[in-house]
Amino acid sequence: MRPPISVIELTDGIETVSVIGLEKNTGKTVVINRLLREFRKEGVSVGLTSTGLEGEKIDQIYLNKKPEINVSKGTYFATSEKDFHNRRFSATVLDLRDYRSPLGRTVFARAETAGKVIISGPSILDYLCETVKTLKSYGCDKVLIDGSTSRLSPGAPRISDGIILATGAALSMNLEELVRKTRFAVKLISLPGAERELRNRLLPLEIGVWIDDNGVFERLSSSSLTASYSSTDTVGKTIYINGSLTSSVLLRLAEPGTRVVIRDFSCIFVDEQTLVKYERSGGRLEVVYPANLIAVTVNPYSPTGFSVKSRELVEALEKFISVPVIDVLEETAN
Structure with missing residues (x-):
């Protein structure tokens, strides 16, 4: 295996990071929470949004408990009216935009206390781009985008400066197929730019x-x-x-x-x-616009109970992928 590197180190010099999952339950929320926690320790001002529904307590397909998104005091976030009203912590509304979705308009807010939140931001890319700009206008040093499952568009270069791709056992019960699918996604994201x-x-x-x-x-x-x-x-x-x-x-x-x-x-x-x-x-x-894939993270556990050996999965991916491959669950435990 390659020398260990923390996922937080990979975001140095990158303002907007999209965390994209190749399947549900591949560890996107774990990655987001890890970044939020580390940024808080370093005193970095953070903005957070999503292109779908992220942070729910129960998985809507497998009905298993999921990790929720934890924001700290001073975190800026953009979510739907419905999920903003359902929060259980104090927050100040900064703006309300008519980026409509089935869950209502988009609320821009700042957390005044720590708490758990469901992030359901705009799914249309133009709205997402405006949301990122608005969060940056509040003075955010970093903006994190929790990308919808299997949708790569939040990582588009006009939106994000860097991409973290989350994969894992939920993508396939076969290690060879899991590696193949991940390798193909990495290949698309890493296509070379024209001169x-x-x-x-x-x-x-x-x-x-x-x-x-x-x-x-x-x-x-x-x-x-x-x-x-x-x-x-x-x-x-x-x-x-x-x-x-x-x-x-x-x-x-x-x-x-x-x-x-x-x-x-x-x-x-x-x-x-x-x-x-x-x-x-x-x-x-x-x-025309090449993307910047900064890391691939793995979750060796599937919600169905199937799992793979973390070290075996990381080493199998490292044979084909040049960017760091990190088991964030293992990193968090340490």
Whole structure:
């Protein structure tokens, strides 16, 4: 195993951190609580929000008890009206935004005493981006985003400066499959960025699919997305997709030397088999805005009672993943 490193050390110099889980019960809340506790010790001002419902006492699927989010005095947070009113600690309302969800508008508040809270922030990325900006405007040194399960978009570079990916036994009862699924997610998040000259040419382009024709990007018609690309020679071409990339589209572009560029990894909805086939054909996949994965955390326990050996899981992931792999449950116990 690699030399131990604390998850808190990895956030140095990073203002906004998204904690994303590949499945429920992979330890996101444990990571959030660890960071909140360490930031409090260091006197760091923290803002907290979520892209879903986080901090509930009972898991809605397995009905097992879950760790709740613990905030301390001075913590800033953004949550829904419903969950704000259900809190059991003193807090000052700072703002109320019409970022509507089934749980009501978004309340921005500061905790005046310590307590447990359910965070149910905005799920729309534009609202999430504004929420982060608002929390920073209160003087927060760090903003933590508790990302919804299986949704990678909160880690998009326009939202987050760093990503912590939570995985674990809840993702699969088979160690090999668990590692494979985690490795694929890490690969998508860690896609390389296109060179600066190309990025500068792509940034002004509108939503759509564009192909480089002798140094000039031409927009393809919308019908080209569902039709065969046989009429267009994509061999050795650069194609920019300013929108979502799906498996069906990527398969049509599986030609030697083809380079597909996407805005960022959160726009990719491609399965592992398709990406492997595309790369084996000689294609490259890059992004305009590369993300910053700072760590992978593991929870060796599943809510069904299944578990894996922590050391075995960490070592298996370290063979394929360059960023630190940390068992936060073990770290917390120490």
